[in-house]
Amino acid sequence: MMVREMVVRDRPRNRAILGGALEILSSHQRFEPRRCYDRPMSDNELGALNMVDEAAARLRYSRGAIILHWAIAILIIYNLTTGLLHDTLPRAAFQFHISSGITILTLTVLRIIWRLTHKPPPFLPMAKWEKGLAHLVHFCLYVAMLAAPLTGWAMISASVPRPKPAVQGATQPLPPPLSAGPAKPHQTLIWGVIPLPKLKPITDVGKGPDGPAKLKETHEQFEDLHGDIGWIFLSLLFLHIAGALKHQFIDKRQQLARMGVGKAEPKHWDTAA
Numbered sequence: 001m002m003v004r005e006m007v008v009r010d011r012p013r014n015r016a017i018l019g020g021a022l023e024i025l026s027s028h029q030r031f032e033p034r035r036c037y038d039r040p041m042s043d044n045e046l047g048a049l050n051m052v053d054e055a056a057a058r059l060r061y062s063r064g065a066i067i068l069h070w071a072i073a074i075l076i077i078y079n080l081t082t083g084l085l086h087d088t089l090p091r092a093a094f095q096f097h098i099s100s101g102i103t104i105l106t107l108t109v110l111r112i113i114w115r116l117t118h119k120p121p122p123f124l125p126m127a128k129w130e131k132g133l134a135h136l137v138h139f140c141l142y143v144a145m146l147a148a149p150l151t152g153w154a155m156i157s158a159s160v161p162r163p164k165p166a167v168q169g170a171t172q173p174l175p176p177p178l179s180a181g182p183a184k185p186h187q188t189l190i191w192g193v194i195p196l197p198k199l200k201p202i203t204d205v206g207k208g209p210d211g212p213a214k215l216k217e218t219h220e221q222f223e224d225l226h227g228d229i230g231w232i233f234l235s236l237l238f239l240h241i242a243g244a245l246k247h248q249f250i251d252k253r254q255q256l257a258r259m260g261v262g263k264a265e266p267k268h269w270d271t272a273a
């Protein structure tokens with residue numbers, strides 16, 4: 001990729017980078033580039049490419065976006081771990097799964113609103129296919145960040161309350177806590193405080209004579225879907241982390257600094273022989 005091409009084709013997007021490049025130019029006198037993209041480049045081109053690269057590395061997401069990214073990431077790692085290992089881990093580990101999932105949903109909606117109303121920093125210079133793949137993975141991550149909690153919510157909205165077991169040998173009417181009776185709908189409380197309503201389109205499935213059977217079937221369908229999305233999510237996350245680490249450690253770019261990890265220090269392209 002040549003700098004000239006990039007500036008001409010995508011001028012508004014790169015204005016900020018070039019502003020940063022000029023800033024860097026004033027603090028750096030000498031460049032030692034030993035690497036180029038696809039053909040030998042002139043010293044001027046390489047110098048300019050270095051500046052663009054370094055300036056781009058200085059551009060990071062806003063503080064709000066960084067906080068949201070890491071808050072959501074921590075909760076998702078918790079939910080994926082407790083979800084995928086829920087047969088193995090102690091029951092107590094799962095107890096915040098639903099509260100955490102609904103919090104992820106809320107924060108994701110905020111994150112998407114932020115994303116639609118703010119311009120993210122331009123990508124670091126990278127191959128076209130890498131940029132395309134990064135965009136695709138980010139988009140799929142947003143879809144998974146909505147789909148995972150929504151299918152979980154749909155699943156519990158379709159849960160059929162279990163009838164209380166009859167108390168053996170009871171001949172007289174028993175006081176309420178001991179008596180067999182109609183199932184009491186279970187109320188889910190988010191973080192022990194906020195009641196989570198059931199999703200109406202799902203509870204409507206349970207109306208009618210064969211309602212409970214249909215509801216059970218719907219519950220099973222969402223349970224399967226929720227589990228499949230968990231695995232898809234894990235694969236996307238693997239790609240996302242692998243991409244970030246590749247740019248950081250193999251391409252020696254300051255990728256993680258864009259998301260608030262470490263400080264972006266201007267560096268020369270002096271890594272490849």
Ligand code: HEM
Nearest residue numbers: 072073074076077115120138141142241244255256258259
């Ligand atoms: C665990 C769940 C995670 C999710 C759901 C997630 C999701 C995302 C999304 C959707 C973006 C795109 C931001 C945009 O809208 O432009 C992003 C960016 C980013 N993420 Fe993550 N992420 C997660 C974990 C991680 C981890 C563990 C790392 C570190 C290895 C990481 C490093 C980054 C970096 C460096 C960027 C900035 C990419 C750029 O240069 O534009 N993320 N993340």
Ligand code: HEM
Nearest residue numbers: 079080083084098101102104148149152153156226227230
């Ligand atoms: C990003 C958020 C979420 C992720 C990544 C996630 C992930 C998972 C995964 C991977 C499983 C295991 C599924 C299986 O093996 O069948 C699971 C189970 C479960 N999830 Fe979630 N979940 C999330 C949010 C939610 C929400 C919001 C709820 C409810 C409102 C929920 C309710 C459940 C329940 C009840 C189970 C147990 C299902 C069973 O007993 O088989 N999840 N979750």
